[in-house]
Amino acid sequence: MDKLFSEVAVLGASGVLLCAILLVWRHHIDGYITAFKWQSNVLAALTAAVAYFGDDRDLYWVAALMVAVKGVAIPRLLTRLAARVGQHRESSPLVSTAASLVICGLLILLAYTAARPLQAMAAAPTHGGIPLAIGLMFVSLFVIVSSKKAISQVIGFLMLENAIALLAVLATYGVPLVVELGVFLDALMGFLVMQIVLYDIHDTFNTLDVDALSRLKH
């Protein structure tokens, strides 16, 4: 049973990470959104699996919320936003796609090293996925650093949140429900505020290119 659980956990985590790699490989904002949507859904599925194997009812609610918020609501809002602002392409990213992929690989390697103390205490069957979660964090951070569009940075940030949610699910079978609810509220509110600011940026600068946002210096 535990072995199966463990395999499912690692598989799920790998799926989540794979979606991130997929995102790095894509160029279109739509592709980003799709990748993020699938990532959230895979994460939700994994959460449900953990709920099932770990026998934790609260986690089902978390999984459901995840699908609702990150799998459905946010991708839709993002799509609308992308359509409104007319930005479809992550034009000329700071780092070429090939190099990005290589860097992501390296970051995941670093994550494995960094997660050594965690693995040392691998008591729960899900712990095999923890390095993947940390790797996902780094990949998300990399996406934020290398994007030239504010909207892709938002997606990178959402992915970072997914990474942490993945970490929470794998490491501790989620945090207590009241916290989880707070986190979801924050995530949703945070996204909404980001969306408002993105509209503001588009209204004032006529673009979502972050290069335009470099007037404040020194």
Add this chain to the structure above:
Amino acid sequence: MFNTLGVVVEIAQALLALAVAPLLVGLIRWVKARLQNRRGAPVWQPYAELRKLFGKDTIVSSNASWIFRAAPFVVFGSTVVVALLVPVFVTPLPFNQVADLFALVYLLLLGTFALALGGLDPGSAFGGMGASREMTIASLSEPAIALAMLSLALGAGSTNLGEIAARTIAHPTDALSPGHILAFAALFIVMLAETGRLPVDNPATHLELTMIHEAMVLEYSGPALALVEWASWLKLTVFLTLAANLFVPWGLATSLAAGAIAMAVAATVAKLVVLAIGLAVFETRVAKLRLFRVPELLAVSFVLGLLAVTSSFSLR
């Protein structure tokens, strides 16, 4: 010796210095004239000058203030006080306890200060020029004097003028020690600068580009001028006496016995005459230096003083 008699003797020798000063200057002028193939004025000519000046009216510039009038008294007074300190024929003196070598330097500086202010007061360019130059030379000669005196004080273990003289009398060979000789040389150069002799200043000229002391006193007339001139002669006398009696105090009386004093007076007069003639010869031999070469001369004096001190403590 710190009794009334001592004080009387002290005052007497200061008065003697005061009385002898014009004669000494007259002697120097006469010797210089002779060396320059002139007949020269008689040696008592300075007395006549003084008498004439004391009998004249005073003209004071309308710009001048009380400083101008007070300065000659301060100059004269401070120089007389210095004369009180110097062992002319007896040593030690009561006043030696009251002021020492360093005090002597500052007393002389008081005179210079007062005279410089007196020079500035009428507001003429000459007075300002003289004051400026006089202060330049006075300030630059200070370190040399200080070191020369330090060397003397080190030799004697005291800065008391009387004791320095007494010590050299007690150890006559000290007068020929290198420290002593170097200090003498340093003091001699300083003396030339302080008393306005060649090659630093020419007391016989009124050429505006070169004069220092004369420029400063240009506005003075009558009794005031007499005081200033007399003070400057006294200053020269004091310096010569210092040179004579601090470095070669042989013959100086150490008691108030009449015989000793008589011999001491004779010795001092002889030494002063020798020094005066020497000074006249020296002045005739050298040309006046440009003002901006004077600091170099004083630097030489400073170095001599430094060497004097060094040899004083290295030979000890």
Add this chain to the structure above:
Amino acid sequence: MDTLLLWALAGPFAISAALAAAGVGDHRVVGWIGAVGRAIAVAAAAGFWMRAMGGAWPAPDANGLFRVDALSALVAGCVALVGAMSMTLGPGGLWAEGDSPAARRTFQAYGNLFVLAMLLAVTVNNVALMWVAVEATTITSALLVPLHRSKASVEASWKYLLIGSVGIALAFAGTVLAYFDLVTITGQRQAPATWALLMHAAPTLDPGLLRLAFVFLLVGYGTKAGLAPMHTWLPDAHSEAPAPLSAMMSGVLLAVAQYAILRWKAVVDLSPGGAAFTSQVLLAVGLLSVAVGALSLVRQQSYKRLLAYSSVEHSGLVCLGLAFGPAGVFASVLHMMNHALAKSASFLLSGRILSRYGTTDVSGVTGLARTMPATGALFAVGVLALMGLPPFGLFVSEFLLFRAGFLSGHIWETAAALALAGIGFVGLASHAMGMLCGAGPAGVEVGERGRWALTPIVACALALIALGLMLPQFVGSLIGRIVEGMAA
């Protein structure tokens, strides 16, 4: 009683926010209601303060939603005071003029929520809920930065939002890691991660994992605390935000983030070898912050950014102090409090200056002492206090901080911090003098207006002097309790 205090503390801000959100915020009477309410909140904070001297409430083993100990009471007091002051002086408060009704409502709605989030962050018992509250501070304040819509303020708000969110997400990762440790060790799934439980379990937790967690937490909360090089949002947001918001962000938001760092440091310190690790990391980050803050002051052109960078510097100092043992913690907490007072007052004054001169350029502001005598004098007081000069509180806290550094054996680090603080001093002084002195530019009105609005700032100045010359007993003993609490 304590619950009542809690309600009295948070209630007024909640009510003001609700009123503003309901659209009735823009009314003189409502302004007065808000002001009175905030006064009550400040009184409640003082009540907590008194209460906390007797010990934490409730008892350490309880698992209630809230727990107020000395540290919470102190930071909550600062938040309530600065929050009350800024909300009263800000748009929609009592004296502010010249903002559109919509701006006033927005400011009152989000501003009060912002204060509420900060209060929640320092009183909540659960580490993860604290995180939720800190995240909420970003969300509520980011929308206020572009209150006066301009390109620069929109840009600043984006940077603030993105960097703040990324940082705070990392803090959550750290929280999860520590929680993971706790759950694994205690075997108690769904254990409520309260501070008391964490402190209790800390000695048995895995030191390696705890350090890993601390790295994430420090980077995360350090971003909010304006520690270099995660501080980049700070000068932008502080300089572009409306002055009252800058006052709150610089004055107390940083303190809230420092509160979180301090709490976590206390936990990690209890694990074997933890104290050495935290103090090294804090030293490195703190020194870097002092350096970046101080050096950025030297050639700064905007006075609001000047104040912002000074915040980075002071945040770095607080961080350094945490590395200097118990005496350093004492100094840091005191410094945090002093800085809250001085910096919020200075930022509020910068708002007055901006509205008179119409520019944030240092070179555009001259003759402040002539054109606005009272504002100028108080601004001078604020800047002098920030420069760490007596008779103001920051002198004493810096004195204690540096002394702790020397006595804890960190001589070279402290000496470096001293030198850097000296550079910052000159940087701040030269710009402030350029502003205060000289003749005012043509076309700028001469004479003070709205003197009453200065009363809270005068109170701040007096409080700073009291802290600087006397350091009253109740402050000292409260901070003493905080230091004791760290070791427990």
Add this chain to the structure above:
Amino acid sequence: MTAAFALPLFWLMVAGYAIASAGLVMPTRRLVRMAVAIGSVAGGAGGLALACLVLWTDASLTIEAPAVLAAAGGWLVHLDRLGALFLALVSGVAIPVGLYAIAYMRSYEGRYSTRWMAFTFGAFLLSMSLVTVAANAVTFLLCWELMAVSSFFLVVTEHDRQASVDAGLWYLAMTHAGLLALMAAFFLLGSGSADGSGATFAALRSSAGLLPSETRAAIFLLALLGCGSKAGMVPFHVWLPRAHPAAPSHVSALMSAVMVKLGIYGLLRIGLDLLGGGPAWWGTLLIILGAASALTGVLYALVADDLKELLAYSTVENVGLVLLGVGAGFLFLSLGQPEAAMLALSAALLHLINHAAFKGALFLSAGSIVHATGTRDINLLGGLITRMPWTATTLLAGSMSIAALPPLNGFVSEWLLFQSFLPGVASSRASIAGLLTLGVGALALTGGLAAATFVKAFGVTCLAIPRSPGAAHAHESPGPMLAGMALLAAACPLLALATIPTLTTITGALAGVAGLPSIAPALHVGVTLRTPTGMATMSPVAVAMVLVAVVAGTWIVLRLIARRPVHVGDTWGCGRIGQSPRMEYTSTAFAEPLRRVFDQLYRPVDDTAVGVVRPESPYYIESMTYQTTIHPWFQRVLYEPVVQGVERVATWTRALQSGSVNAYVGYIVFVLVILLAWVIGF
């Protein structure tokens, strides 16, 4: 019995200065001025009485308030004799300066806030007084910096003048650097005691001996930086010639006469009292820095055309002289010659007190001149002695004292300084003897140049004919100002006459500090000063009497024998009638010969430009301008590289805030990666 008065007197002092500060809330300007005057006189009287009580009886004063500022060690006040000596100095100068301020502050009314001036003035006096009574690190540093802050505000009183602002900034920066150094010094001192946090002077004193010698050296150097920058010691003096002229004159007087002395106090307190002296190089360093300060100060004073700047540089000079004595004291102490050390330190402190009198008088006189003429430029003054006879007289008294002319007080202390060097030259190792010999040379050169400087300062300012309308229309200052000036000027001869009691008080204050003899050796026989080695004797009273008698006697005799009339006429102008001010020697002209002599040091920038040339011939020049400026090179050589270095690093730091949000997030990732690597390796 007498000890019971100490506490009330202390509170009288505090209350007095508080009254001065209360000028802030006085309703009328007149009341503001009255508050300042009454407050400073009352406070000064209280402080002076308290200081005398401690100096002359067994009384001491201790006030503890451990609960106030408890965390930092609490307020701790303890007045011992060393402190009392300096308290007497502060209080003694406060009284005349307070009187002076009644009238002087009037010239600021309407232009600047005299209320604020009153407030900071009271705070300045109080903090200076408290520095001398502080008995633990926090009290000392707090008062020390309060003193700096309050005086800073006074320096920038004329806040709309760029020169004042620049001066204020230099002052603030230097004084703060000094504070940081002092802070570090105290913390290092405290690191030796078991409870370093308390850091009372008593605890520090007892634990300082146990510190390793490197730490002691570091403490000494830090204290030297901290106190030296306050005292205006070269090379930390750069603020002084800017700040002192910029401040209102009564404040300049206080700063120059008193505040810089507290730098010396700090040095004595830390270096001598707490550390108990050190190896020979401490004294050597002090002597070298003292000589450098003395010479630098006087050389720049000489060429200064601004009267107050001249006085400020002369303060640097005199601090240098004091440091020479202090350095000799340290040196002799390390060589095991406590009696010689006592002589040197006493000479230094005597000079310090004397300097307070004459520099106070000089600055107040300068203030009076500025008040009357509106300019500080000596080149534009002249002829004031007929227009402002009293001011000119006090200026003269101060000038003569500072030029060390007998029979005034400057002469006595400089004489004693000379004497204090002699035992060292006579009885030490060759290296030390050589050093001290050069010290004597420096002392002498300084004395000579100071005389030249003050001939200029007095002569060119007050004598001859005015060179500007301002000077021509000058009027004598009002009574209170004259009273303040007169008090300080009168102190110059009086202190000379009272040398013996003053010196006895000083030796009493120094007795038992560090390794100095606990029973002060008598430095006098009757009214005659006598150095312990018996090398020299001198009686200021007798010199004064003889000098006055001879001068007066000459005058009387001359009145008797030469009763010729006095005519008033034009100054001789080589035949030209009608002398104009343009023919006079100016300040610049007066200093020209010495400026050329020390060309290598001044490195002046000369600029001669031919103005109008007649068309007839290029040699027929109608006008010509000559300009010379001296930029003190200390700033260029020592400070500008530091400033430029900091600015360069600051510019690099600016690059950090590049504006790119990608970079910003990148920094976070970078730090995270670095720290994670650290954890893994930890």
